[in-house]
Amino acid sequence: MAQSCGSWSAAVTGIGLVTAAGHSAKETWREVTTALSPRGVRSLASLRDLPCDFMYTVEGLDLEGRLGRATLLLDRFAQFAVIAAREAVADAGLDPETWDGARVAVVVGTAHGGLLYYDEQQAVLSERGARRVAPKVAPLSMPNNATGGICQDLGARGPSLTVSTACASGTDAIGTALGWLRANRCDIAVAGGAEALRSPLMFASTCRMRALSTRVDNPAAACRPFDAGRDGFVVGEGAGLLVLERPEHARARGATVRAHLAGYGSTSDALSPVAPDESGQGIEAALRAALADAEVAAGDIGHVNAHGTSTVMNDLVESAALHRVFGDRPLVTSTKAMTGHALGATGGIEAALTALALEEQLVPPTVNLDVQDPDVPVDVVARAARPARFACAASSSLGFGGHNAVLVLTRA
DSSP states (O other): OOOSSSOEEEEEEEEEBTTBBSSSHHHHHHHHHOOOOSSSSSEEETTTTOOEEEEEEOOOHHHHHGGGGGGSOOHHHHHHHHHHHHHHHHHTTOOOOTGGGGGGGEEEOOOOOHHHHHEEEEEEEHHOOOGGGGTTTHHHHHHHHHHHHHHHHHTTSEEEEOOOOOOHHHHHHHHHHHHHTTTTSSSSEEEEEEEOOOOOHHHHHHHHHBBOOOTTTOGGOOOTTTBOOOOBBOOOOOEEEEEOOOOOHHHEEEEEEEEEEEEEEEEEEOOSSSSOOOOHHHHHHHHHHHHHHHTHHHHHHEEOOOOOSEEEEEEEHHHHHHHHHHHHHEEETHHHHHBOOOOOGGGHHHHHHHHHHHHHTOOOOOOOOOOOTTTOOOEBBBBSSSEOOSSSEEEEEEEETTTTEEEEEEEE
């Protein structure tokens, strides 16, 4: 269990994923490393009148069968979160029946929370009146529905928090958990992000912002990070949760460590509610802060799972910042081309995929990348996964409101 960096690192002992690419970490990893195109892109009837009527969806997952009556008290995003948390805990070899729940923390990031159920009940109010509105709108629509649901499901009675920093939420949640573990506020933390946005109102608004791809003739090819022909992102849904432990706790129980979470950096552009700072100073500062926190040199980073949304400006700003910090060395990818942009969940999903890349020494490809934008000055892995030897990797997230967050992970 030797650590490959000088800082205090948390042990990553469990990984759980629910994505449009797969219902588990194993399925998702297999899909993002071997598939030539995404499988989960669907046009939704509820979005039929919009110029952007498609998204990456989680198909074929029996939520009620997996969760039973708990589904009645969980919005879709929280259902994903509980399933991913269960997988991560089982993967870590932990038993909630026997652990000290008072030393288990839960931190979940989400951008929108239970907006889907809120939208459904708003329609009930408008069409059928106040007496037909469900009494559970408040608990299901609150962003903490996932955090509370995981705590209740696992008997986690330690510190808990819901983080909402737009598309950086999942990354900030994991970084918050790292701080709690370092401060000895808990021995175990279940941390990551969850999202399930199918709101016609939100889709319409984001289309009007020209942030979403309008490639309705070929939705499977619409999300194309760093490609010269990109025209916007495609919304995804799902959850990504990690089990993090204090190293001595993992060591004492003989846990298998998948990776180490070594550093976290967070900054704000303080500029715009929607647009990134075109100078890239904010994300560059977050990258450097995460490196300093991990006590890792820029030259040690061999792989970056980039935010890579497939919007023109994000990809230019982020890739320029990556080049200024790391130069030409790291292999860069954006797995959003396989999972979609899952907003507040994306940081959790991509941190999990970064840990798996370290473990497998394999960098997933950026699918749909046919012609790399000549103004993107980094080595983007395209078409096929690339084997590589690297001990350190980073996962970056940029969120509306100017939020920038970065995690540094190292090989176990």
